[in-house]
Amino acid sequence: MPAVAETLETVQAASDGGYKWGFETDIAMEFAPKGLNEDIVRFISAKKNEPEWLLEWRLKAYRLWLTMEEPDWAAVNYPKIDYQDAYYYAAPTTKAAPKSLDEVDPELLRTYEKLGIPVREQERLQGIAVDMVFDSVSVATTFKERLHKEGIIFCSISEAVQEHPELVKQYLGSVVPPGDNYFACLNSAVFTDGSFVYIPKGVRCPMELSTYFRINAKSTGQFERTLIVADAGSHVSYLEGCTAPMRDENQMHAAVVELVLMDDATIKYSTVQNWYPGDAEGKGGIYNFVTKRAACRGARSKVSWTQVETGSAITWKYPSCMLLGDDSVGEFYSVAITNNHQQADTGTKMWHVGKNTKSTIVSKGISAGRGQNTYRGLVKISPKATGARNFTQCDSLLIGDQCGAHTVPYIENRCVSAKVEHEATTSRIAEDQLFYCRSRGLSQEEAVGLIVNGFCREVLKELPMEFAVEAQKLLAISLEGSVG
Amino acid sequence: MLRIEGLTAEIDGKQILKGINLEVPTGEVHAIMGPNGSGKSTLSYVLSGREGYEITGGSATFNGVDILAMEPEERAAAGLFLAFQYPVELPGVGNANFLRTALNSIRKAKGEPEVDAMAFLKMARAKLKTLQMSDDMLKRNVNVGFSGGEKKRNEVLQMALLEPSLAILDETDSGLDIDALKIVSEGVNAMRGPNFSALVITHYQRLLDYITPDRVHVLMGGRIVKSGGPELALELEAEGYAKVAA
Ligand SMILES: Nc1ncnc2c1ncn2[C@@H]1O[C@H](COP(=O)(O)OP(=O)(O)O)[C@@H](O)[C@H]1O
Ligand SMILES: [Mg+2]
Numbered sequence: 217m218p219a220v221a222e223t224l225e226t227v228q229a230a231s232d233g234g235y236k237w238g239f240e241t242d243i244a245m246e247f248a249p250k251g252l253n254e255d256i257v258r259f260i261s262a263k264k265n266e267p268e269w270l271l272e273w274r275l276k277a278y279r280l281w282l283t284m285e286e287p288d289w290a291a292v293n294y295p296k297i298d299y300q301d302a303y304y305y306a307a308p309t310t311k312a313a314p315k316s317l318d319e320v321d322p323e324l325l326r327t328y329e330k331l332g333i334p335v336r337e338q339e340r341l342q343g344i345a346v347d348m349v350f351d352s353v354s355v356a357t358t359f360k361e362r363l364h365k366e367g368i369i370f371c372s373i374s375e376a377v378q379e380h381p382e383l384v385k386q387y388l389g390s391v392v393p394p395g396d397n398y399f400a401c402l403n404s405a406v407f408t409d410g411s412f413v414y415i416p417k418g419v420r421c422p423m424e425l426s427t428y429f430r431i432n433a434k435s436t437g438q439f440e441r442t443l444i445v446a447d448a449g450s451h452v453s454y455l456e457g458c459t460a461p462m463r464d465e466n467q468m469h470a471a472v473v474e475l476v477l478m479d480d481a482t483i484k485y486s487t488v489q490n491w492y493p494g495d496a497e498g499k500g501g502i503y504n505f506v507t508k509r510a511a512c513r514g515a516r517s518k519v520s521w522t523q524v525e526t527g528s529a530i531t532w533k534y535p536s537c538m539l540l541g542d543d544s545v546g547e548f549y550s551v552a553i554t555n556n557h558q559q560a561d562t563g564t565k566m567w568h569v570g571k572n573t574k575s576t577i578v579s580k581g582i583s584a585g586r587g588q589n590t591y592r593g594l595v596k597i598s599p600k601a602t603g604a605r606n607f608t609q610c611d612s613l614l615i616g617d618q619c620g621a622h623t624v625p626y627i628e629n630r631c632v633s634a635k636v637e638h639e640a641t642t643s644r645i646a647e648d649q650l651f652y653c654r655s656r657g658l659s660q661e662e663a664v665g666l667i668v669n670g671f672c673r674e675v676l677k678e679l680p681m682e683f684a685v686e687a688q689k690l691l692a693i694s695l696e697g698s699v700g
Numbered sequence: 701m702l703r704i705e706g707l708t709a710e711i712d713g714k715q716i717l718k719g720i721n722l723e724v725p726t727g728e729v730h731a732i733m734g735p736n737g738s739g740k741s742t743l744s745y746v747l748s749g750r751e752g753y754e755i756t757g758g759s760a761t762f763n764g765v766d767i768l769a770m771e772p773e774e775r776a777a778a779g780l781f782l783a784f785q786y787p788v789e790l791p792g793v794g795n796a797n798f799l800r801t802a803l804n805s806i807r808k809a810k811g812e813p814e815v816d817a818m819a820f821l822k823m824a825r826a827k828l829k830t831l832q833m834s835d836d837m838l839k840r841n842v843n844v845g846f847s848g849g850e851k852k853r854n855e856v857l858q859m860a861l862l863e864p865s866l867a868i869l870d871e872t873d874s875g876l877d878i879d880a881l882k883i884v885s886e887g888v889n890a891m892r893g894p895n896f897s898a899l900v901i902t903h904y905q906r907l908l909d910y911i912t913p914d915r916v917h918v919l920m921g922g923r924i925v926k927s928g929g930p931e932l933a934l935e936l937e938a939e940g941y942a943k944v945a946a
Contacts, residue, residue, distance in 0.1 A: 647751065652788035655748050656802035656858065657776035657809065666801060670792030670841070 235492055236693070238462030241327045241432050245351070248305035250435070254278060257405050260305050260352075264408075273300030276393035284398045290561035291622060292530050293588040294466070294503065302468065304406045306351040306433035320356045324348070331459060332686075333428045344455075344682065345370055347427040349589050351436055352408035353549040359423065369414040370425055372487040373441050374413035383414055383436075387445055391474035391511045391538070399532075401441045401471040407472065410440035415450035415481075424453050424680055429469075431460035431491070431502070439679035442475070446481035449516060453484040455683055458527070460492045463500050466529060470505045479514030479541065484522070486679050487610060488687055491527035493694075498557025501529025508535035512544035512570075520547040521564065522678040524687045526694040529558060534592065536565035539573035539601075546575040549675040551687075553668075553694045554587025554619070563593035563624075566602040568634065577608040580672045582691075583619035584698035590622040597634045603636040612642040613671050615664065615698050701725050702866055706758035708922075709746050716742045719758065722815045724866070724915075726763075729888075729898045731908055731933065734919035735941050741785055741902045743919070744870045748782040749775050762866060777809030781864030783855035785871045785901075790842035795854070798842045799824060799861055807861060816822065823882035827860045830890065836900075848875040856887040867891070873907040885910030899900050905937035920945050 249257045257278050261271040286297070308324060317325070328348050345359035347370065348587030358541045359458050363370050369380060376384050394404035411427040429586055460467065469491060485508075494501025504527075510519040521535040537546025548564035566575035581589040595606045612621035624638050645667050653663035669676065669688050676684050716739045718809040724730045734740050747760060748751050749772035760768050767775050790798065804814040806935065815823065824838055833853055843851050852872050857868055873881055888898065888911050900911060908916070908930060916932040917924045918941065925945045926932065938942050 236815075646788075648788045649790060651750050651772060651801075652784065652790070653798075654772035655750075655776055655782050655784075656798075656862065657773050657805035658771050658801060659805070661806060662801065666793055666798065667790060670790055673792035 220484060227359035235462055235491060236329060236630045237459035237490065238492060239330070240461040241323060241488055243321065243323050243432075244308045246307050247303045247433070247436075249406070250303055251300040252302075252304055252406070255700045260406055260408060263305060263307075264312065266377055269385065270377060271598070273389070273394070274405050277401055277618075278406075280395050281401040281405055286317070286398050286399055290532050290592070292328050292532060292559040292561050293589065294530055295502070297468065301435070301657050303433065303436045304439070306436040307353040307409055307557065308350060308355065317358065318357055319432070322619065324350060324355045327430065327432070328428060331428070331430070333457075335370070344424045344426055347372060347411045347425075347428060349409050349411075349429045349440060351431060351433050351438060354409045354411070363423075366419055366422060367416040368419060368421055369412065371412055373407075373410045373412045373443060376443075380412070380414070383445065384443070387443055387474065387476055389474075391476060391509050391610060392472050392507050397507060400472050400507040403441060403470050403472045407439045407441035408440040410471070412442070413444040413452065413454065414641060415446045415452045417447045418449040420450070421452040422456055424682070426455035426457070429456065429458040431469065434463065435467070435576070437470065437502055440471045442471070442473040444483060444485075446478065446483050446517075448478040449480045451482045451489045453486070453680060455486045455488075455680060457488045457490065460502055462492050462495075466501060466503055468503045468505070469528075470637040471507070473506070473508040473535075475510035475519060476629065477512045477514055477517035477519055477544075480516045481514055482518045485510075485521045485524075485535075485593060486683055486691065487523040488683055489523065489525045489531070490690060491525050493502050493527045493558050494529040495554065496556050498529070498586075501558070502527065503530045504528035505531065506533040508533065509538065510536070510546070511540060512546065513540050514544070515541040515570070516543045518545040518547075520549070520678065522549040522675065523551070523562075524675070524679070524690065525550070525552040525560060525562060526690050528560075531560040531562050532557075533562045534564055536567065538567045538569065539575065540569045542570040543572045544570055545573070548575075548577045548579070550579045550680045551582070551672045551675045552580070552589055552690070553582045553691065554584070554589045555694055555698050556585040556587065559588045561590040561592055563591045563680045565594045568595075568604040568606070571601060572603040572639045573601055575606045577610075578674050579610045581610070581611070581612045581621050581676055582615065582668055582671070583621050586618045588620045588622075590624060592624045594626040594628070595636055599630045599637070601631050602633045606634075606636045608636075608638045610638075610640045611671070613668065614642065614644045616694065619640070661692065661696060664695055664698065668695060702756070702760070702762050702899070704760045705804060707746070707760055709742065709753050709755045711742070711753050715748065715756070716922050720922070722924055723915060724899060725899050726865075726897050726916040727894045729892060729900060729911060730915045730917060731900045732914040732917050732919050732934065733902060733936055738919045739922045740919055741870055744782055744868045744899075744901060745867060748772055748780060768781070770924070773805065773867040774809075776862075777806050779865035781859050781862055781867045782850060783852075783859055783867065783869040783872045785874070787843045787851040787855055789844045790843055793842045794838070795840055795842050796821070796824065799838075802858070803861055821828040824861065827857055831857055831860065831887050833857060846944060850876065852876055852884060853880065856884050860887055860891070863891070865895055865897070868901070869898065870901045871903060872900075873902050873904060882908065882910060905911045905933045908933045918945055
């Protein structure tokens with residue numbers, strides 16, 4: 217924690233307010249030709265030296281995508297995306313894949329250090345292993361050896377395709393099939409990198425695993441794919457973070473994350489999403505279209521999604537749980553902040569199939585400036601899910617009078633013995649709360665930060681310690697200039 | 701020295717303060733007494749910088765500095781503290797975190813080093829002990845689920861930690877039983893000294909049995925209508941505001 221926090225503070229101090237991760241790394245890059253067609257799909261697959269089956273899988277997805285329509289049901293507005301006007305592959309030019317951290321381009325490592333990511337294994341942060349994804353490729357993964365001793369596989373998905381093709385083939389697309397939705401389908405065709413995790417039977421992962429996504433190149437989309445398989449009785453906590461340079465253009469990020477859980481397995485998946493949100497006038501920023509889903513296949517398996525969404529111009533994201541195994545548990549804890557012109561349409565789907573399955577949804581939406589924040593959730597209980605239970609709590613906090621908060625909860629209960637509870641509140645930061653804090657010496661911004669952090673407490677306490685501290689600061693920074 | 705001259709203020713177009721004149725020399729404790737609705741809380745809010753009040757005339761200076769031009773947090777950094785008549789709840793915000801953030805904000809503004817979590821805990825525990833409050837107080841969310849008496853004690857705890865040079869206590873005694881009243885009074889008395897002054901707003905003479913004021917002022921209809929020594933409080937108690945002010 218100290219290393220991360222300190223570096224973060226240094227970066228913050230060095231920059232002049234606003235988005236503090238907006239620098240660009242100057243490094244030689246290799247691009248695919250601009251645009252999207254079958255040759256681009258082949259180019260990506262060839263770059264990664266993929267087996268024939270994977271190329272076929274991509275091409276099938278691409279052809280399917282051509283027949284699909286971009287969804288328009290979310291409460292977000294943006295100009296039509298020109299999918300031909302972007303690069304689908306951008307990677308730093310390196311001779312060969314680096315075998316160890318020493319071989320990684322120091323300029324790349326410096327980028328991550330500047331972002332506060334612990335890149336050196338000997339650093340104080342012994343508790344976190346990191347996979348660093350830079351535009352379209354993973355540039356380094358730490359602690360691979362140490363984890364290997366436990367039988368844990370933690371590497372980039374590109375490497376997994378080479379080294380563990382049987383696992384990838386078995387699980388890729390098994391939770392989010394290519395045809396699931398428009399953006400997932402696009403991702404299936406052109407995904408470039410991401411992380412792969414396999415935790416063997418009965419193993420408790422001895423450290424936090426994390427992936428840090430960085431978009432650096434101009435006019436480039438990032439399409440990452442993450443796959444985590446937790447075998448019976450295993451346990452893992454995984455974190456992801458993301459940032460991008462400040463640019464006037466909108467850049468697209470369309471990720472797919474698939475989690476598979478066997479009997480008694482537990483996955484705790486935490487996200488701090490801090491993509492560039494665009495400027496105060498709404499210019500630039502990342503379009504974040506993400507499909508995340510967990511399949512709790514085993515009995516008593518448990519998945520917990522925790523997300524802190526502060527960045528992106530547009531967020532379209534619904535981390536979901538398919539509760540298939542009896543007594544399986546799904547949790548979704550979310551904080552979403554929209555300031556200035558940001559728009560977020562986020563929530564979850566809890567799909568109860570197994571008996572006595574349980575789900576908990578806690579969503580905290582904060583809108584400031586002209587931000588629009590929608591919680592969209594579905595709790596679906598199938599006829600066989602006897603004894604299923606869901607508890608949903610959606611709280612919205614408004615700062616100022618030009619923003620909006622919306623709650624769209626769908627419940628489809630087809631089982632009489634199931635219990636579904638829903639609570640929702642909308643409030644504003646009260647003037648007396650602000651004054652009380654300020655009369656104690658806190659600045660207006662510190663006061664807002666404190667009150668907002670209090671509002672989000674139930675979610676923030678679900679984050680691993682290392683992330684909680686950063687997330688708290690991030691909340692305060694994201695709301696800078698929202699009251700005045 | 702707090703000096704208020706001809707201060708007039710209104711809220712929503714309604715004049716509440718109608719020309720307040722008051723001087724509290726450094727090192728002194730003054731009491732303000734007055735019936736409900738006379739403008740006591742309004743005066744405390746105007747002095748600490750709450751929004752919504754329009755100052756239509758007069759001035760207020762603290763050690764020669766115009767405080768009315770400052771932001772509330774700047775006044776806090778300058779040594780001003782208001783113990784609220786109705787302390788505000790902050791859901792999800794831990795009391796320890798709140799107090800340390802406040803303390804460090806003020807220290808930062810004064811150019812003093814910040815205190816870390818461990819050092820703060822030590823300071824806070826010592827103060828809690830003198831106020832006969834349990835350490836639990838630090839773990840709970842700011843004023844959430846506190847009884848009336850606990851809220852008032854929490855205000856005094858904040859004052860003890862922030863060590864202001866001018867404290868305004870707005871009916872801190874209301875709703876306290878006699879034991880709590882003694883503890884709160886001891887908290888205030890412990891701060892008395894040549895560099896501390898206080899404006900103690902109260903309804904009841906009984907508080908002044910424990911905190912002996914240097915001066916007592918009677919506020920009625922937005923004006924100080926009478927000032928005197930501690931005996932004035934007894935007079936008010938015996939005869940009522942109307943008679944004393946007449
Ligand atoms: N927001 C407001 N709008 C109009 N009148 C107000 C407002 N707040 C307080 N007042 C009035 O100002 C007067 C003084 O109130 P206050 O300062 O709270 O008195 P005290 O603390 O002495 O009981 C009262 O008549 C009260 O009704
Ligand atoms: Mg009052």
